[in-house]
Amino acid sequence: MKGHTLAVLAFISHALASGNTSFVGILGHNGAAYERASKFVAKLNTTQKVSIVTGGGATVVGETFLGMDFNDGSMGLLEYYYVSAFSQSSALSMTWDKDAVTAQARAVAREFYQKGVQVVCGPTSQPLGRTAWGGRAGETFGPDPFLYGIVTAETVKAHAKEGVVSQAKHETNRTNNNIAGYDSMSESEKRNFLGPYSANTDDKTLHELYLWPFYDAVKSGLGSVMCAMNKVNGTNSCENYSLLMRHLKGDAQHAGLASAAGGFGYGSSTYWSETAITAMLKDESLSMQRLNDMVIRKPATVWGTDYVDPRANHTKLIREIGSKSIVLLKNERSALPLQRPRLMGVFGSNAGAAMAGPYHAYDPITGPGPTYDGHLATGTGSGQASFPLLVTPLTALAFRALREGTMLCWILNDTYTSSETSALGAGTGVVPGHVKYAQDSDVCLVFLNALAGEGADRTVLYNADQNQMVKTVADNCNNTIVVINTMGPRLNVTAVLYSSLLGQESGNSILDVSYGEVNLSARLTYTIARMICDTKECDFTEGVYFDYRYFDAYNVTPRYESGYGLSYTNLTYADLDVSSIEALSVYFRKEVCRLISGLMGRYRERHRQRHEHRWQGEIPQLYLSYSESAKQPVCQLRGFERVELARREKSTVTFPIRRRDAVKGGEYIFSAGASLRDLRLSRTVSIRTE
Template sequence: MKVLSFIVAAALVAVTGASSNSSTLGLLKYDGVALGDWEPAYQKASAFVAGLTTAQKLALITGSSVDSTNGSFTALNILDGDMGLQNYFYVSAFSLSSALAMTWDRDAIYDQAKAVGSEFYNKGMQVVAGPTSQPMGRTPWGGRNVEGFGPDPYLNGQATGLTTKGYVAAGVIPGAKHFILYEQETNRTSMGGGRGSFPGSMGRRAVSSDTGSAPYSSNADDKTLHETYLWPFYDAAKNGMGAVMCAMTKVNDTRSCENSDLLLKHLKTELGFPGFVWPDTMAQNSALESAINGEDYGSSRIWSTSTMETMLSNGSLTETRLNDMVTRNLMGYYYVGLDNGLQPESEAEDAYVNVRGNHSKIIRQNGAKSMALLKNNNALPLNKPRVMSVFGAHAGPVMGGPNQGMNIDGAGPTYQGHLASGTGSAQASYPYLVTPYVSLTNKAVEDGTMMRWIMNDTYTGASSSKLIPESTDSTAVTPSYANYATNADVCLVFLNALSGEGADRTELYNDDQDTMVNTVADNCNNTVVVINTVGPRLVDQWIEHDNVTAVLYGSLLGQESGNSIIDVLYGDVNPSGRLIHTIAKNETDYNVGICYTAQCNFTEGVYLDYRYFDAHNVTPRYPFGHGLSYTTFSYSGLTIKKPSTLSKAPAGNRTVGGYADLWDNVGSVSVEVSNTGSLDGAEVPQLYLGFPASANQPVRQLRGFERIEIAAGKQEKATFELRRRDLSYWDVTAQQWLVAEGTYEVYVGASSRDLRLNGTFTVETS
């Protein structure tokens, strides 16, 4: 079996290619990485590289096409992103990754990724700048949290892995980002140089250098790095990740794209990653340091022919390392089958190449699946209300749209229109946008509902006077929150929160919007609030108001957003979305804010979100994993299949995705879930584990979930398979994933705080 080999020599870390000569193993500094199903891709890549001149190799790693004696290679097209192709006509605008994670639905995550990948493939793109595991959401004020899968490593890892797998199935290369510890926008390009206005990962072949001072450094200990931030990249590597974007910031005081610990030790050795590393915009700085420390693709200006030839001639860059860089740039291409000649050629952005298929249905379904019902005092679902009043700018369209250019530096804090996609690298290209106003109007037509609206967050019309005397019972009134709320059967108030690439959030609630909610609720005894947000949006300014009867909460849903929301409001879809972050009662309840200094120390360790709230007994408003349904569920029959004796450390071969036996199923937990209500619905039972004290772990952490459809009055079984890695912790001294011997606590429930069943199992190690 072929292996990737790693050599350490003096002050240089170099990477050799695989060799069929077993004597190569005698040169290993780190253990070999078994390629497994990547082996055919490696063989093709190696054969191609063998026929290249030095000039051709340099052209290939800087994004140029190559014609050689043994074939041709067309430069890879790299483009954002997980929400669909950016800046293209006739493509779909999908929901953001954070919305997709809120479905807690593995099939939905995979299906959307495959649909996104197919649009890339059919537009002639080879690399998706995604999946976006990080930012994870270390701080709720992070500007780009909407782009990722949330702060829980297990859930994030599941979604990252499934998205990777979906892209591979569509025939395109997954380019996961941002590697690693990139958790805020402030000072991301340079200290004191503003918040930056460069759209990261915009798909350009040329990569800019950083001409300013250095960015901030994210400093995390080894345990934190592994158990939280590196965890999802294991899933990506295991499922076919062919490229990785290194971030524009520093990690432990070394630039991410020049950091041999990150790129060579952790990514390429520990995770066994066989693909290429390319830099985010402005992330490549030094030609030599980026080349020898793990970056494989870069700027033709920084890696100019003269510069690289000089480094080769003086020995600072070895031919072996150059060959490895070229090989890695090719392996993902061969792994996903792009060499079969079947992919359509890329055409101009506005060329009529319609790749959307039936993806509008997937977008609408997944958007509805992602919405979490946080509160419901018998207000929902709606049933042909006689008079319905709609409030808030988020209910309707912007003045000109839908593809209005977003300002990525200082965007927000709210959006004066319906917010359904992100900014910067996360801005989708809408073919159209269905707003809630449009979808509600269609329902009003069907139901004979009288509908009125004020689609503004700060409307200041007269509060009570009518245009004609009240005794005439006329419909003519002066628009105001109070007037339109009075005598309505239901009042729908739409809120959003906006942030994005280039700037962090400045607030977690909004005074204007909250005043609007309270004013409406003061005059309407059935006030339903709908929120679409880029991260945690606090609700305590009005959540206990007696007249706030329901809250529907979600992320950004893409082109079918209005239809998805109204499907849930009217009960065409029974809500099943779950929170991927904790909603606190107060901003001060969160333990991590924005860092404004050059050294950003992750002193909280692994204690993010619910892991922090649980450890410090902080009561949330709505906990991680929370979400209601229009029906009810009960739990019973907890069954635990305990692991047999396990070796303390993994004993398998080092493979793509880490040691092979980390992925072995070693035990399971199952539970019976009954639908005790009158409506069909979906429940998301969640498994949390508490570890033995010797593992030094949080109180409990997610280690399993299943979204299961259950007919009214029926019962279904949910089974959570436990992999070796789910029972492992990172031991800093051993530099290994170890299994702690002792008693593990088992909790199964409907959220991190709504734990219905509990038990234990013991693990013995050898």
Template sequence: MPSGGAGPGSSNSSSIGPGPKGRRAASASSDTGSAPYSSNADDKTLHETYLWPFYDAVKNGMGAVMCAMTKVNNTLSCQNSDLLLKHLKTELGFPGFVWPDTMAQNNALESAINGEDYGSSSIWSTSTMETMLANGSLTETRLNDMVTRNLMGYYHVGLDNGLQPEAEAEDAYVNVRGNHSKIIRENGAKSMALLKNNGALPLNKPRVMSVFGAHAGPVIGGPNQGMNIDGAGPTYQGHLASGTGSAQASYPYLVTPYVSLTNKAVEDGTMMRWIMNDTYASTAGSSLIPESDASTAVTPSYADYASNADACLVFLNALSGEGADRTELYNDDQDTMVSTVADNCNNTIVVINAVGPRLVDQWIEHDNVTAVLYGSLLGQESGNSIVDVLYGEVNPSGRLIYTIAKNESDYNVDICYTAQCNFTEGVYIDYRYFDAYNVTPRYPFGHGLSYTTFSYSDLTISKPSTLSKAPSGNRTVGGYADLWDTVTGISVDVSNTGSLDGAEVPQLYLGFPASAKQPVRQLRGFDRVDIAAGNHETTTFDLRRRDISYWDVTAQQWLVAAGTYRVYVGASSRDLRLNGTFTVETY
């Protein structure tokens, strides 16, 4: 499925940090090293929304976490004992090390005793550490813990096996790319979500194709440019395939859609025209060559190039940088371009690559907007990945990982401009909010179309055994051991009812008993299943104890509510094909 979401202590990813290496916690710091902002969330919100993915990350071997420049609940992240010691290292059983973001370490003693394990030599100098040990403010036990956590990863991955190569010279050329370009291209195509298709895609040797938008082609000088962490955007005047700041790629090359489409035009004998600018003003052409669908074109304008084309491809992007929030969810110049092209072309296909939700209601209901292909930033093979989907070399199977609203006001969260940023929305973010308040989205969470069709049948739910209300297992990596026990299994048959091979992404949503005070539905599983035309596959979801648990603030524990749980399986958070129930008894 293509990324969204941020929270307390977070910027691009999550609260303390996800992945094999935890990403940082967020925003900015002042010159004095004291963060000006505090991300504030109550205990239930912190657990059910922002700590939730860290349980999975820790359980699956995350080795390091970066603490942020900001405060969380008014304590600096890198000296926040609740965040680092109580939750991360004790509750979640995280065995790895914590290190600070740039300028995030503020105080030698406070960071050492409250959970940071790796720090700046200018703050943790040898003399400083010796002084803290000598006066007893830092114990030898804690220092040994820091050392162990720093070295654990080295031994865990076997770097002590004597098989590592000799160090190369600083300027030596070492080609480590292997088949990476193939992997990047394949996964880029898989991640693209087809939001709308009125039969326009896949393309089949169009006679005349017109391409519009700065996002279709390269920047003037590239592929790499200096994008700093102070913010960027709101759009990029070239093909956007990488983030900025810490998320910036260093391309060996960049395949733009213009390049890949040109290759297809050569192969198919297509006449291809382009205006790779979002605000192009037409210039005089020649009266010697008439403008028609049977000739090359010499009078470039949005209207002229659109009017005689069999297919019009409009490319849009949305960008924001590491150190600044987005300033818009749609762009007037780009949307005017789409509308102008659509007014003159009855087969207008829009391709969007964006860092987050990008609204489309300014033109989505235009009769001539026949398809929308939507994705994130795809890397060096971006143009090939996009064109693979446009021409049907790859059957699209990506899904939205956030809701695209009809209006900005439909979202219940906004940018925080004050020093105290309170996450009062709790767990009701994205589809959970839209469902709870019955807000109709333009495209729901989990949405994505295919060039084939799928049907769902035979929902089967196994009966769970009686469960203790609270987990009773030993604490281990990932929390209490029995949080990960499978309590019930749910299976569904998915059939490919179309004429093309394709991949479907069945999604499992769960509704809790009222006593748990949870959202209407919550995603608890999904799977990408390749299915040949005319065939079917059975998908099984194993629900773990933690999947049916809620955080009880009074008990300070993950509890299971007795009662009836509602099961929904479908193709998005709003396209729910099958439903059923199971009952849990507790003791």
């Protein structure tokens, strides 16, 4: 749902009558902004207050608040000219690189600031990705709440540094779309619309999965929250006293606003009219203290930010982050990197441009797969960026081929058929065909995509036409490389290069890793199953057991595990050290334990190749296995860092463990390695609780 569409459902209930909580800070605990806003609101009359809580502004002597402009999203401004199209969040998280997350978030925020938009409708903290069938997984950071929380926090801090407010969405338990037709409803139908489903979860699941990234965001200075469009435990999220007042405003101490589909802070002027507000004040169903609290949150959110120099080379940044986001899943016989092929065959509509562009009004479900007939580099709905241009893989490959003398042939259609009566070299009357082109090529690149987005969920997890194209090419070309751009997990294909949507420089990013100009370091943020039946269906009774937790709990072997990714080089791990640990505080607000894990690696070339890499990016990961009394999954991610090593260089990595990471006292196993199923070092430690 587009962020600049304000509330439809009003949160006018006993939640509104509650008083203001103690202010603990907003946007980095900026008490000065809150104090300024409080003095400003004290001068307003009821009409002016209603104007602010319904999206407008107000002016008093010596001070003006112009209101707030909201827009999507984390991949760049939606529906604007002369802006950049960045990587999707699902691609960005595959870098496992906090610096890359920060760099993109700051670049996005600079462009928002320059265009006069104060609020980024993002990061998208829900859907969490509990099912591969969800349509909006591409907008998110993946299904692991620890990874999700870290990158969400980095995004929020980066936005604030550029003078822009983050609006984390969708709070909470958002998992599916299933609201097709909502936009076509009449105003009366929308008023009576009570949401598509109720996400019923126990308290453990709610806190350890769904609220986890919001907690990290609030602690990093989150300014705004967008409510989810579903119910939680039978009550609409945006009318849910427990979610908004107890957990978000109370436990997490969120001092900002909540908006979209209601919430404490923003509402529709259709419902929150001056007449209605005045009547509630008169009958005391709404206190003046509560109204003032709602109003103060708007200017305090905006005035709690600062502006810095916005200039940056965003094109270069987008290309670099795109390259860091591509996961190498398979590389038999050192097929990659490419080394000056004589003749290259390029296959699939995802290799080239759509019929018209770069803008396109994406339908959330397009084609039989659904797939997109062109190169897929941005999402749909709230996940769609505004392209200034689009570098497709074929464009990037053509410039490289021109430089190296490679001959290119291509078929930009997944279902192309021909008589194929002529072979290459038979004259100018060559009939294009998958078989002949594949037989004549030194290397064949097959490009696939999978499109999903806001408005509907996925209908299949693989595409028969694309699978047949891969089989036909691979049967006739012994050096076939498959490149996949997908909005979510993709099953039953032999993948080599795998990523989400990489933005306007997508083709150049793919070129850089294909030719070894950039060494691969990306890792999966979710599990890819071997069979569709291994993918968990939409049943919330699974609790905390989805994605790798589900695979571990039920001893299911995945095709590729969470955290997996190959490289052109190899590293060794040694010397895991766990320092002494004090007894854990029983109070979870005491965030950090005195626990550090150390990890050392050495970089060496896996095989000789034309490019001798100056550095290797590696993602050491820390997983924690709990005592049986903790009643936790087999193991959970509790630390990660991206490190760059020069040839034969060593590096030490430290992982701080927070209070809520450890849950309770008992015996713990700390394991470190390259992925969930490639844990190379472990130590057992006993931890007691005070």
